[in-house]
Amino acid sequence: MEADVWESLPTTEEPETVHGDRLWIDNGWTAQVVKNEDDDGWAVAMTRHGESEPALVGPWTMGRDKKNPKPLDVSAFNTLVKTASEVIRRAEQYRYAMLHKNVAVSAGGETITVELDIVPDEFEPYAVLSAKGVFGEQLASVKVRPEFKLNSVTASAWIESGYRAPR
Incomplete structure (x- = not known):
């Protein structure tokens, strides 16, 4: 049955x-x-x-x-629901961490946060590189390849280039 x-x-x-x-x-x-x-x-x-x-x-x-x-029984089921929900939550956090990166760098006496958001499109994946000021205002945004490596060196170089799209 x-x-x-x-x-x-x-x-x-x-x-x-x-x-x-x-x-x-x-x-x-x-x-x-x-x-x-x-x-x-x-x-x-x-x-x-x-x-x-x-x-x-x-x-x-x-x-x-x-x-x-x-x-x-109800107790075992509730424990299993809690555990399975936690597994899903951790998988979602991991997926988010893999697709969204950020680094803060100092430039011109202020802190700029550079973010990389990967869009895992099945046919044409890409990423968006953006810079935000200390109050969260967007300073620049460019489309880049999804394998772009974001770190403090690449972020600083992008800022120093006047936010031109990295090659």
């Missing part, structure tokens, strides 16, 4: 609430306990509704009979 529910989950609307021993659907998340193919144990997969892949897959505790998995 539970496998049939899992396979028929709609992807565009909120599935109905299910609180089963191996399947728990609630609050925008689905937890499914599955047989671990690598050994005799069990695993749990946490998938956020609307996503095609689980955000978290981890080992699951054996039940008292040492053959079947421990049943899901």
Whole structure:
């Protein structure tokens, strides 16, 4: 029964609430306990509704009979939601850090913040190099290659060039 529910989950609307021993659907998340193919144990997969892949897959505790998995319950589900949400949050922070860099440099007696924002377009990726004054006002902005290396040396050279597009 539970496998049939899992396979028929709609992807565009909120599935109905299910609180089963191996399947728990609630609050925008689905937890499914599955047989671990690598050994005799069990695993749990946490998938956020609307996503095609689980955000978290981890080992699951054996039940008292040492053959079947421990049943899901509200406490375990809430802990899994918290952990999976944290995994997603960290992945988003990492992705943001990879696409957005900044460095502060001194030029002409003031501090200028130079930012590099990469736009990971599938066909034509690019980046935007921008300079901001001490009060956040934009001083310049140019389009650059996405592999541009932003550091204090390249930022200072760009400022000294009068904000001409780096080559």
